[in-house]
């Protein structure tokens with residue numbers, strides 16, 4: 001979303017609304033679902049080169065579960081309100097980097113598909129939420145068995 005800076009008048013609050021697609025984002029760990037992110041807010045010129053930008057961004061982000069890697073959709077809603085300053089020679093104010101920064105700083109640290117996700121089998125990589133593998137039954141974590149295997 002671009003604003004022509006010389007068209008923004010001081011003390012005039014201009015509402016905006018736009019959709020950000022996943023392909024617009026570069027530094028975000030999660031992936032936007034196909035609806036993209038809806039950004040709704042206002043921009044106000046405070047002084048020459050200084051703008052107050054406020055918005056809410058709403059979206060469904062898809063993150064791999066920290067335990068089983070299953071893609072897990074998370075509904076997110078973040079608020080942003082801050083001043084944005086631009087250099088004298090800048091004529092277009094692009095809000096996309098501001099939106100990206102807002103999503104970036106709010107990204108969840110750790111996403112789980114469910115609180116009791118069983119994760120992946122450390123031996124064979126099987127997703128233990130779907131089926132139990134046989135790995136546990138052989139007890140080959142025991143170092144004594146490892147030693148025996150070398151003898152066979």
Ligand SMILES: [Zn+2]
Pocket residue numbers: 065066067068069070112113114117118119
């Ligand atoms: Zn999981």
Ligand SMILES: [Zn+2]
Pocket residue numbers: 121122123124125126133134135136
């Ligand atoms: Zn296994």
